Amino acid sequence: MGISYFNTLTRQVEPFTPREPGRVSLYTCGPTVYNYAHIGNFRAYVFEDLLQRHLEFRGFTVTRVMNLTDVDDKTIRGCRAAGVPLAEFTQPFKTAFFNDLDTLRIERAAHFPEATGADHIARMIEMIAALVERGHAYQAEDGSVYFRIRSFPAYGRLAHLNLDELRPSGRVSSDDYEKESVGDFALWKSWNETDGEVAWDSPWGRGRPGWHIECSAMATGILGPQIDIHCGGEDNIFPHHEAEIAQSECVTGLPFVRLWMHCKHLLVDNQKMSKSAGNFYTLRDLLDKGWTGREVRYALLSVKYREPLNFTSDGLAAARSALGRIDAWSRRLDETAAAVGEPLPPDLNVEAFGAALDDDLNISAALGALFELIRESNKRLDAGELTPGQARTLAGWRDAANSILRFEPDAAAIPLEVEDLLARRAAARAARNWAESDRLRDEIAALGWTVKDTKDGQKVSKS
RNA sequence: GGCGGGAUAGCCAAGUGGUAAGGCCGGGCUCUGCAAAAGCCCCAUGCGUCGGUUCGAUUCCGACUCCCGCCUCCA
Incomplete structure (x- = not known):
């Protein structure tokens, strides 16, 4: 049975086939390093980790890119407030981010490009120049360069938005009179005094890249013009991913992404997480409360990515208990498997786990299958009916499943x-x-x- | 206003046109020097409300109620 995933573009679960047999290119939108990432961010990263590990479990070689946005309005605001250069301001947050990935046992991407990397800035400028040349972009009176969305009829298809019905929003900033159309987005932002030292030279004068072109440049620059899977949080669908499609396809002339996958947001105590509501957590906050990385991983992983996840302390407590159950079973299995015996099929349903994940990463069903397996094998262990050989086979299966879940206990050295x-x-x-x-x-x-x-x-x- | 997602036991959460996976909590039992742990068993005649289709609906259709997301740089 093959793998199927839900495609945001078609809004259907579709069989998955990469462009090149056996190889998958995966682009995942990473953090903006103006602050510590919060657990909502990590829900997305844990979902992407599940996706990558599932593909690897099924034998694919995955090349994943996760970008770091280290220049945008927020990072500039932050470094100006701190009175330090941009790179100095973002560095601690980059370091913290990588530590957090490790704590949550998220597999490292093959590449973590940074938007301020010289090669990437050069490619952004190259792409913008191509867009201007082909009439997809124009320079406005203020010197900024905008993408002309009217030049790309498919704009809005991913989000299923009809541009004519867009409601004017208070979030549209006041300088929009300079744009041809309210929906046009910035590719290059001309320098102004609030940018301080942050600026690069370009054919359109000093300035900095817009957020969307950063991802298009890093994605196509590293993975090539066509990507198998592109992921992010649901809020990235519009405008960010829509813009990425427009920019990339207008430059390369090729379909940009085969499969778009987005995870739903996370709620805390059934409310949108926000600093003002006092329910805003970074990973560090949870560790300080005594929760471990793998407990947070379990809590973030155990709900299907296309459903909202309600994150609660009850949920963390349930994660702790469930992990304890898995740990105890795992130890018994190893103890029984240690005895002499040829590996033998355990005559238990070990296929349901993978089959559930093949069905659009149905992790809830997969964990259900795991726990049923645990109960059945526990009964046999109690009755002394599970042979060492069967236990060894089952332990091997567990290790394979755990290459996806990564639920093993932290190694605590006994003094x-x-x-x-x-x-x-x-x-x-x-x-x-x-x-x-x-x-x-x-x-x-x-x-x-x-x-x-x-x-x-x-x-x-x-x- | 436009588009979309959801409502399943105390909590979290799969799923199906034929009578509800799993986890947590709770209860019982077993094991046991004590303590703790662990294991097993039990725990929704019910799947937001009201209609309809059907031999049969939680699952399909319609209406309604409530919640949530996006609508121009928030994962």
Whole structure:
């Protein structure tokens, strides 16, 4: 059975086939590094991670690009307020972003181009020049260059917007009188005093690129004129991705993207996340509350990407419990698999997991299949009916599934001091010296570790 | 105003024209020196409201109520 994904352009679930068999080019809109990314941003990045890992699970080689927007209105405003050069202002947020990706176990993209990279700026200017030459763009009185949306009839198709019905919005800035049409968007913004030191030379004078052309230039510059999949949050559909299509196709003359995928937004306690509502969280905020990266990953991953995700502390608590269940099963599996035995099929339904993901990344159904498998194999483990060989096969399957989920526990090295106390406690228990056993348990607890006696011996975990 | 998405148990959440996956919480049991953990079992005659089609609808159609997103640089 093949893979199918929902295409925003056609609004249908379609069979997925890349241009080149076995290889997928994937462009994902990355962060604007003017601040720490929040969990809403990370929902998108975790969704894209699921997509990439699913494709790899199915044998595709994925080349992913995730851009960093390090020049735009917000980054400029930020560096001006801080009184430092742009690059100095954005650097800490770039570093934090990569740390956060690691914490959430998001697979690194092959390329993380930065908009201010000299090659990319050069390509943006090249593309804008081509657009001007072909009549798709024009320079306005203020020196800025705009894309002429009337020159690209397909503009609005991705968002399914009828441009004639657009409602005038208060968000249209006051300088729009300089544009031919209110919908025309900036390709190159001419310098003004609020830009400070931030400017590049161009055929249209000093200025800086518009946001949309940054992505078109980095995407086509690295992945070529045609891309298999392009992702982002649903809010990127219009105008950002619409603009990317217009710019790229008017330059290359080729269809830009085969498949558009967008994830829905995240709500916190059923409300739109906002700083004013006090429900705005960065990953750091959650770690400070004692949640771990993999718990946040589970909470962000466990809801289908095309449904809004309601992010709550109950949800995080549920993630913690569910992960504990998976951990316990996983340990039992490894212990049973350790005994001698030829690998054997476990006679359990291990296909449902992948099949659910093949159906437009139905992660809820996939996790349902995983937990059913856990329950069935637990029953057999209880009954002593799962052979070591079967356990080994199942453990291999688990590892394959986990290459997508990445739910394994954090490796917590047990200090030698604790190891020593555990050994002494084991001896005391063998001698049925319960008083000594309890005393040692308290001592271990004082070091920050919790010991539990299972029928397979002592288990310690960080408390 | 235009376009689109949604409403399933205490919470989160799949799904199907034939009688509701899974997770969390809760209850029971097993295991057990104690503690804790773990495992198993149970937990929606019901899928926003009202009509219609059908042998049969949560699933299709219509109307209604409520929630949410986008409508020019917010993932």
